[in-house]
Amino acid sequence: QSALTQPASVSGSPGQSITISCTGTSSDVGGYNYVSWYQQHPGKAPKLMIYDVTNRPSGVSIRFSGSKSGNTASLTISGLQAEDEADYYCSSYTSSGTRVFGGGTQLTVL
């Protein structure tokens, strides 16, 4: 299984909005509403930010939102804050009954 495709890096200024894309195929992202997003700060374990495309776990800021169109899912962070600077990974269920992650996107808050 091939990793999902994410941009290597994105950046934005405090208060702005950014979007991170996650592109797969009809056998993963496009075929199921089972895309999740994780935030990872250096040296820390990943943290679930979005699950099942659009759902936000309890305790996650409403500034984080998810969507999907075709084979591409997206994570949008609005009102960027310095603490949002981290790596972000998407993940999807696949038609093989397995899971696959994206390569990760480094977010820089300017």
Place this chain on the structure above:
Amino acid sequence: QVQLQESGPGLVKPSGTLSLTCSVSGDSIISTDWWTWVRQSPGKGLEWIGEIYHSGATNYNPSLKSRVTISVDKSNNQFSLKVSSVTAADTAVYYCGKVGTTGSYVEHWGQGVLVSVSS
């Protein structure tokens, strides 16, 4: 609140077997959820290794399937990972996790443990 803690040797010799255990507290391993292992090579992205249900049913990453075994120990509320015939490419931080109710995401993560493969 569910807590997961990985444990095991931090150094494994090439061609040997990597063995890790994930201890679960605040939840029962025989709940209706799956339990998973994910790894991250130094400076790289996340890689899904596989998952297990308390019944013993498993799913594995096809690229690792021939070398990986995940098992569950209900009596100790733990699950384990074994990776055989390891090489330097298996050097990584290994995370255990609890899969969420729809089975599609990792809801809770352990802190991770670094395992190095070196002679």
